[in-house]
Amino acid sequence: MTSKQRIRLALALTTAGALGVGLLSPAVAGADTVRPDCPRGLSCDWVPAAYHQTGEPDDKESYGNYDTADRPRGNSIKFIVLHDTEVDYDTTLKLFQNPAHQASAHYVVRSSDGHVAQMVKNKDVAWQAGNWYLNTHSIGIEQEGFAAEGAKWYTPEMYRSTARLVRHLAAKYDVPLDRQHILGHDGVPPTSAAGTKNMHWDPGPYWDWNRFMALLGRPSVQSGPRSSELVTVSADFTKNQQKFRDCEKNVDLPLQGSSAVPLHTEPSEDAPLFSDPGLHPDGAPGTNCAADWGSKISASQQAVVADRVPGWTAIWWYGEKAWLRTPAGTRVTSPASGHVVRPRPGRAEVPVYGVAYPEQGEYPADFVKPTVGTPLVYTIKAGQAFPGGGEAPAGYYYAPTIDASKPYDHTYFRGGQKYVTVQIGHRVGFVKASDVDVVPARS
Known part of the structure; x- marks a missing residue:
């Protein structure tokens, strides 16, 4: 990664080398007493990320871990991006205090009790989304946990704290509370076609988006007439039992509740999974890899209906038709109102x-x-x-x-x-x- 690209590396890949290199105390990082920007009553403190040069004295382009800015007076804030850390809370704080790590987020949320650390001022640009445009127009929130083990780490305390924080930030910066603006890292687009394969998939299929959006006051319920072409995916997390594979570690994940609903090329469970042309430029079928987000849609995301047959609904997806199973008597999707x-x-x-x-x-x-x-x-x-x-x-x-x-x-x-x-x-x-x-x- 170069400092110009601001591409967030997976924390787990850099932990071993990063912890021993030039860790900065808050004083060395130039920290003064800063009141964290959190809603009243939320347990929250200020733990500054590094802003420090790492190269030779004349190499001003080698530094970490964020950029100073004057948001929203300069570039506006229009998106909020949710991540998971892939390491524990304490290690995350240390990594973001190490300028060699070349990554940061505005906030980090602890799993056990929902405590929040703000590490980058919201006026500044954290290096978190893997897309420089999104970085400059978003606030990034890291949540302690591992995407492949999400349900073990995504605690009620974490859901409540993150939701309170997002509601506060969305109100302050006029960010719409919908899934085109409240993104997972898995919802961030690449900056170019070639970069698609490098994008991240956290917080993953085990983050309960229905639960989280309900805490934001935007539950995945019917909001439009039954005949609406626009639907919200509302599959129940507990009942939506899915088995995915962590293809990065070559491990089958156990059958469990999920926000992700598989998408097929035809209305049949025997049909191949939908193939994201950005992830599979060779035209190979989609996979059940947790990282293969093109082959699944997430609860609380919306789509436009392209066709229906008994037990199945086709939606427009990456410019083509994709089919999801919608058995009679279930509520996999809900009619919605809105714009297309x-x-x-x-x-x-x-x-x-x-x-x-x-x-x-x-x-x-x-x-x-x-x-x-x-x-x-x-x-x-x-x-x-x-x-x-x-x-x-x-x-x-x-x-x-x-x-x-x-x-x-x-x-x-x-x-x-x-x-x-x-x-x-x-x-x-x-x-x-x-x-x-x-x-x-x-x-």
């Missing part, structure tokens, strides 16, 4: 991006590194629709050095092109507003 995104008349297909950056011509003429978005492998085709429509802030935050020593350093370049957010599949994406119509879901 469709290609404008005459558009055969619309490109989807993982960022909402300015166009090249919108940067100053003397700026040497204009950064623009490139389409992902997904498109929205004529006749299809996807949930979403909320405006995504268009801009790029340039912050290559620790002390703003380069021209335009620590500058937010605002774009003129308007983008909207869509739930293109398990991950969100962004489309140009000029390419689509945002309309109420049909009944």
